[in-house]
Amino acid sequence: MILLDRTTSNRLFIRMRKNPVFQHEMLGAAVLHVRSGRATSRTTLARELGISPSTVGLYVDQLIAGGFLNESGLNQGPMGRPRRILTTVAAxxxxxxxxxxxxxxxxxxxxxxxxxxxxxxxxxxxxxxxxxxxxxxxxxxxxxxxxxxxxxxxxxxxxxxxxxxxxxxxxxxxxxxxxxxxxxxxxxxxxxxxxxxxxxxxxxxxxxERWFGLGHELNHYVILGPRSGFGIAMVQDGKLIEGAHHAAGEVGRWPWPLDSGTGKRQELHHALSAPATWRRLAGVGPQAKLPEDLRAALAALADEEGAVWDEVCADFARVIGCLHMIADTGVFILHGPLTALGERFCDSIVQAANFMMPALSTVPLKVTPSTLGDDxxxxxxxxxxxxxxxxx
Structure with missing residues (x-):
C-alpha cells in the first residue's frame, strides 16, 4: 500500500517547518501509517515518513495527547531494545x-x-x-x-x-x-x-481494495466494474488515475463491437454490463426483465459451457487484453455481480485473451474476482x- 512516498515526505517535512499546514498533513500521514500497520512504533514510523526519530516523537506525543494514538505494550524484535507499540484509538x-x-x-x-x-x-x-x-x-x-x-x-x-x-x-x-x-x-x-x-x-x-482487499500490497492494479454500466479504475504507482477531464476509465462508452464495420453499432456497456451479460448467458432477449437477485442468477450460470459462454468470455478478453497492453498492470480485479461467475470466468477470459493476443505472453495477464462484497x-x-x- 502506498500512502506517502519518502520523497514526498521529505518535501513536506522541509516545508512544514515554514508552514503549519504541512505539519497538519504530516500528522495525518502518521495516523495513516499506524492505521495501515506499516508503522507499529516510533522507529518504524520515522522510517515510513522519512524524518528523524526526534521529530516523529513530537508528532506521536501530540497525537497521543489528542486521543488519536495509543502507545502500550512491548514489541521485542530479533535485536535491540524492545519497542513500545503504536496503535490508533478506535473510539x-x-x-x-x-x-x-x-x-x-x-x-x-x-x-x-x-x-x-x-x-x-x-x-x-x-x-x-x-x-x-x-x-x-x-x-x-x-x-x-x-x-x-x-x-x-x-x-x-x-x-x-x-x-x-x-x-x-x-x-x-x-x-x-x-x-x-x-x-x-x-x-x-x-x-x-x-x-x-x-x-x-x-x-x-x-x-x-487497498485497505480491505486484494490491493493491500499492490502498487499497480485495475478495477473492472461491469455493473449497471461498465467502467474501470486504474491504480499506477499506488495512485488513482483520474484523467485531465475526470473521465479516465470510461470504457463503457467505447463503440461496440471493436471493429471497423459499418453495421449497427452500440456502446460497450450495452453488451458487457452485468445485466447484459446475464441476458446473453441466460439466452433471453435484450429487454427481458432482470431477476430480483442478479448475483444469484449469475451464480446459477457459473458452470455453463458452449458457444455463448465462449463468446461472452471472448468479448471480455478483447477489452481486457487491449487494456492490459496499455496499462501493463499487476492484476485486474473483477467487481460487481459477475464475480458470481467465479474463478472459471476469469480464467476463461485470460485463456481467450492469450489466444487472441500472443503479445500478452511477454506481459502476463491476470484477472481475479474480488473478495469484497456488494458494499x-x-x-x-x-x-x-x-x-x-x-x-x-
Whole structure:
C-alpha cells in the first residue's frame, strides 16, 4: 500500500517547518501509517515518513495527547531494545462511506482504526432524482451514527459517472436524469457539518481494495466494474488515475463491437454490463426483465459451457487484453455481480485473451474476482474519508 512516498515526505517535512499546514498533513500521514500497520512504533514510523526519530516523537506525543494514538505494550524484535507499540484509538471518531447508483445506496460506518462497525442500505425507486439521492444519503448516515462511537469526522462518497473530486461536484451520470453538475459535497457537508470527500465510485472501490482487499500490497492494479454500466479504475504507482477531464476509465462508452464495420453499432456497456451479460448467458432477449437477485442468477450460470459462454468470455478478453497492453498492470480485479461467475470466468477470459493476443505472453495477464462484497463501494468511500483526514 502506498500512502506517502519518502520523497514526498521529505518535501513536506522541509516545508512544514515554514508552514503549519504541512505539519497538519504530516500528522495525518502518521495516523495513516499506524492505521495501515506499516508503522507499529516510533522507529518504524520515522522510517515510513522519512524524518528523524526526534521529530516523529513530537508528532506521536501530540497525537497521543489528542486521543488519536495509543502507545502500550512491548514489541521485542530479533535485536535491540524492545519497542513500545503504536496503535490508533478506535473510539477517537468515525468515518462514513456512502456509494450509490441508480438502484440503491449503501453506507458503512468505520471506526478510527479502520474497522467496519455498521452497514445500512436503501433501494431507490425507478424515478430517482438527485434530491432524493442526497436526502437518502443524509438519512443513512444518521442511521449509522446510532451504532458508532465518538464524533463523525468526515464522509466519503463514491459517486457514479463523471466526478470533479476537487470541486466536490457530480458532473454527469446517465442513469439519473437530473444528475448534472450536482454540488453534492457542498450540500451534504452543509447538513452534516463535516468535510465530505467525493470520488468516482469505481475509484472508491480501488481504495477499498487497498485497505480491505486484494490491493493491500499492490502498487499497480485495475478495477473492472461491469455493473449497471461498465467502467474501470486504474491504480499506477499506488495512485488513482483520474484523467485531465475526470473521465479516465470510461470504457463503457467505447463503440461496440471493436471493429471497423459499418453495421449497427452500440456502446460497450450495452453488451458487457452485468445485466447484459446475464441476458446473453441466460439466452433471453435484450429487454427481458432482470431477476430480483442478479448475483444469484449469475451464480446459477457459473458452470455453463458452449458457444455463448465462449463468446461472452471472448468479448471480455478483447477489452481486457487491449487494456492490459496499455496499462501493463499487476492484476485486474473483477467487481460487481459477475464475480458470481467465479474463478472459471476469469480464467476463461485470460485463456481467450492469450489466444487472441500472443503479445500478452511477454506481459502476463491476470484477472481475479474480488473478495469484497456488494458494499465495496461504500468501503472505498470510507477509505477515501480515512485517507483525507488529518487532526484538527
Amino acid at each position: 477517537a471518531g468515525w468515518f462514513a462511506g456512502v456509494e450509490f447508483n441508480a438502484q440503491r445506496i449503501q453506507a458503512v460506518g468505520v471506526d478510527f482504526s479502520g474497522q467496519v462497525v455498521a452497514a445500512v442500505a436503501q433501494s431507490l425507486p425507478a424515478e430517482v432524482t438527485a434530491d432524493l439521492v442526497i436526502q437518502t444519503i443524509l438519512t443513512l448516515v444518521r442511521k449509522l451514527a446510532a451504532s458508532m462511537q465518538g464524533a463523525l469526522l468526515s464522509v466519503g462518497l463514491g459517486v457514479p459517472g463523471l466526478v470533479d473530486a476537487q470541486a466536490g461536484v457530480g458532473l454527469y451520470y446517465a442513469f439519473i436524469p437530473d444528475w448534472n453538475q450536482v454540488p453534492v459535497g457542498e450540500k451534504i457537508s452543509g447538513m452534516l457539518k463535516v468535510p465530505v470527500i467525493l470520488q468516482n465510485n469505481l475509484r472508491a472501490i480501488a481504495l477499498a 465495496a463501494g461504500a468501503l472505498g468511500a470510507a477509505s477515501l474519508a480515512m485517507e483525507a483526514w488529518a487532526p484538527p
